[in-house]
Amino acid sequence: MCGLTGFWKWRGASRETLQGQAEDMSRQLTHRGPDDSGLWCDEAAGIVLAQRRLSILDLSDAGHQPMHSSCGRYVIAFNGEIYNHLDLRARLAAENAAPVWRGHSDTETVIACFAAWGIEKTLQLSVGMFAFATWDRQQRTLILARDRMGEKPLYYGWCGDTLLFGSELKALKAHPAFGADIDRDALTLFLRHDCVPAPYTIYRGIFKLRPGHVLCIPVDATRDAQPTPYWRYNDVVTKGLNEPLDCSDAEAADILEKQLRTSVGAQMLSDVPLGAFLSGGIDSSTIVALMQTVSRRPVRTFTIGFEENGYDEAVHAEAVAGHLGTEHTELYVRPEDALAVIPRLPSIFCEPFGDSSQVPTFLISQLTRREVVVALSGDGGDELFGGYNRYLTARATWKRMLHMPRFARRAVAGTLRTISPGAWDRLVERAGPLLPKKWRLATPGDKAHKLAEVLLQPNGQSFFLNVASQWKDPASMVIGAREPSTLLTDEGAWPHTGNLSQWMMAMDAQSYLPDDILVKVDRAAMANSLETRVPMLDHRLVELAWRLPLHQKIRHGQGKWLLRQVLYRHVPKELVERPKMGFAVPLDSWLRGPLRDWAEALLGENRLRQEGYFDPVLIRQKWEEHLSGRRNWQHALWTVLMFQAWLEVNRGLSP
Template sequence: MCGMTGFWQRHGGAQDALLAQARAMSARLSHRGPDDSGEWCDEAAGVALAQRRLSILDLSPAGHQPMHSADGRYVIVFNGEIYNHLALRDRLRAEHAAPPWRGHADTETLLACFAAWGVERTVQASVGMFAFALWDRQQRTLTLSRDRMGEKPLYYGWQGDTLLFGSELKALKAHAAFRADIDRGALALLLRHDCVPAPHAIYRGVAKLRPGHLLRISADTPREAQPVPYWRYNDAVSAGLREPLIATDAAATDALEAQLGASVDAQMLSDVPLGAFLSGGIDSSTIVALMQARSARPVKTFTIGFDENGYDEAVHAKAVARHLGTEHTELYVRPEDALAVIPRLPGIFCEPFGDSSQIPTFLISQLTRRAVTVALSGDGGDELFGGYNRYLGARTTWEKAQRLPPPARRAAAAALHAVAPATWDRWFQRIGPLLPKRWQLATPGDKAQKLADVLTLSSGQAYFLNLASQWQDPARVVLGAQEPPTLLTMPDAWPPTDNLAQWMMAMDAQTYLPDDILVKVDRAAMANSLETRVPMLDHRVVELAWRLPLQQKIRHGQGKWLLRQVLYRHVPKELIERPKMGFGIPLDSWLRGPLRDWAEALLDENRLRHEGYFQPDAIRQKWTEHLSGRRNWQHQLWTVLMFQAWLEQERRASA
């Protein structure tokens, strides 16, 4: 796990100047790699590469980067882990193509494979998470690549006649050619999705390389180069639906446990201390159970808890840890501990990021790093095995709404909108004790408004976009913005299935997962110099998941059914079965309480008008309604606040 960066300036440059600039860029990534650093340049070409290293495999100088291939043709800076690199070495030996090995770093393995097989065949043969920049000194080409599921980040972009690239935006900004011009279309996307989805970035002229893609740039046609996929998620969907796994429940459980167990086993390879996040939920408990089954000593597990009702899973994690016999560490976080993280967020997430679970993710990473350098995570289970409530809603809310004729839907929507959310809340408060448990809603007013919106939608895809949007029409809120297309609005990029639940799962895996969840985990963990690994995102697990029939994922109104069966072989059902709980904080009440003054300063009407990015009236209305308690606009407001806090830091940095 490392931070990598570099540039290619077409006019060349002096060696000392190239190395100094590369060093300045990599210095911004020291948190990603505190153990070692290095720079290299090709003076004639104007190419410079730099890397900060967090030593995980081969702690010796043989793992130092930038690293050269044995024949001297290739130079690489690499971020990530190749879990099957020893098997790749065996294949090279079998083909009589293996050079004398200098060490046992996976980066050295990649270079030997590039020399023997070429870049595309090598990345297709590799199992892991990665982002790299590879300079071919013979062909004078630069190749950028990112892993299949998007675990590791990679930004790139032309600034004038200089191509900049790196693991985080802060490295690109350290180059003298960088121009920090905010892209208002990307800002609109931020308000819609809580994040800026790939390939977009918050600055004009900068992009994110999409997961599973290669970008090869030559000296002859540098600007014309376009990323090309070496692996497509939709192909995995097509193949799985075309050739489903026809097996009994027991046989399907065996197959899933074997494949997921193999992934866990490979990802436990480390030359430094290793552990796991444990929330006590299905996903993390499954990963920890499979780890413990493969370990001769107790696995180190980590949990944070909150005293606020509805936000604490630590007690459940402790019960799972006790049953599995892990070496468990828990920390109950006080509100002031979480609040103290907020001023650091714009620096941790160098691009504005609006998912408030970034705060507990940072805190669990901070706790974990005190004892280990690598932590396995349970992310990916919801998208692969049908865990989100919206997938169940596709079979209930949406399908039931579609049974009504369009005029009836419009009339029902108008009736729901006609009653103020606060009035719905008062009615439900009075009659709540008389209702069945499934009708006892926490925020009935907000849910009535959302149902009204759903009733007016024309398609399942529109229903999903509605669910995936915080601000429903952000281009009206961001001044001068035209919202650019994303995968969600490009039918040619949609997964090949007519089943709405499956379609939503596939879209989440290609949008919400890499652009929100994996960004959150990567930045929060790397801010603490902690490597995270995600066994469920091994592409072989992904491909198996899509071969499983939907009824083995969602059954009897319950998601992740088959994954639960794997877990129940290791952990009693009664320790797991409870309502799904997000990894969050009591943000709604904090905005009305300890964060009120901070938020008020950032949302000041005069300030918003002077900065010129937002239409102040729309934001002030939501802020006023939230403070009054009439509506809960915590998510919409938090995204605006995160941009405002980020913008404030940008100004201070450039002052």
């Protein structure tokens, strides 16, 4: 795991200037690679590559980057891991195309493959997580590429006559040419999704390279070059649904376990200490169980716990660790420990990021890095095997709604909305003794108005977007903005699944997973110089998952059915079966308690008016409703607070 950056300047500059600017950019990524740094410059071409190294494979100088191919044609700055690189070396040898190897790093393997097969074939044959920048000295072409599922980040954009690129935006910002303005349209997307989805960033004219894409910029194409896909998730979905596995449940479990074991084993390759995150849930427990079957020593596992009721998974993780015999470490986090992370978030995340599970993710990464340098995680299981509750509830709710005519749904929604949330609360409170227990809900007014929003949706896809949105009409919140189209709103980019649950899974895997989950894990771990690996996202496992019929993923109202059958072979069912919790913090009470003064300062009406990004009246209304307890706006307000905190740090603003 490393960090890369660089730039291509069209109007020449001296070597000293080019190198000095690249060093400034690279310095911003020290946390991603504290072990080594390197820089390569071609003054005549105006190209500079820089890399920060976290040494994982081949700790010697033979792994130093930027690295040259033995033929001299390619220079690469690489971030990530190629898990099948030893197989690729064997294939090169079989074709008499292997160079005289200098070491055993996967970066050396990749660049040798470029020389033998070219970029496209190498990408197709590689199994791994990666982002890289390569300069083709023969064709005078810059190549930027990102792994299939988007585990590793890569930003790029033109600023004047200079193309900037890097693993994090903070590296681009260190270049004197960087002068991009905040993109108000992208800000609307952030309010809706908790993150800025690819290809957008918070800055106008700066982009994220999409997962599974490569951008080739020849010297004569400049700004006209556009990213192209070398692997399409929708193609995987289509092929999987058209060519489903025809086998029994037991046979399917055997096939799934074999591929999982292969993926886990490949990702345990490391020259430094390695461990795993363990929550005690289905995904992480499966990964740890399979790690233990291929490891010669007890696997090191790590868990954090919270004292607040409903947020602590440590006791479940301890039970799983005890059964598997791992070398387990747990840390119970005090509220003040978690709260102390919040001021650091705007620096850890180089653009606004609003998923509040960023806090425990940072803390578990911090704990883990004390003992190991690499950690495997269970992310991806929900999107591949139908684990999120919304795949079950959304489909069932929408099917029920279809039996109600649209005019009736509009009438019911109108009735629900004519009564204020506070009036609903008072009404339910007075009628409480007469109501069935299951109807005695917390904040019933809040839930009544959310139901009204759902009833007004015209189709299952918009129903899903509504459920997944923090702010339902973010363009009304951001002054002078229009919400851009994304994968979730562009029907032409949708996969054809014929089933709402499968459609949601496919959309999450291409949006929520790379833009939220993987960003959260990458930034939180890299802030602690910890490499994370995600075996569930081995593209061969992804392709297998889509060949499994839906009834082997969701059965009897339960998601991840087949994955559970694999896990039960290693861990007793009673140790892992419980309601899904997620990785959350008690944000609602924190905002009314220890974070109230911090939030009040960021949401002050005069401040909001002076900065000019948000409608202060609407923001203040939500804040006051939350403080009163009439509505729970914790997630919506957190996105605004994360932008405000990020703006303060990145624009030098003060209250």
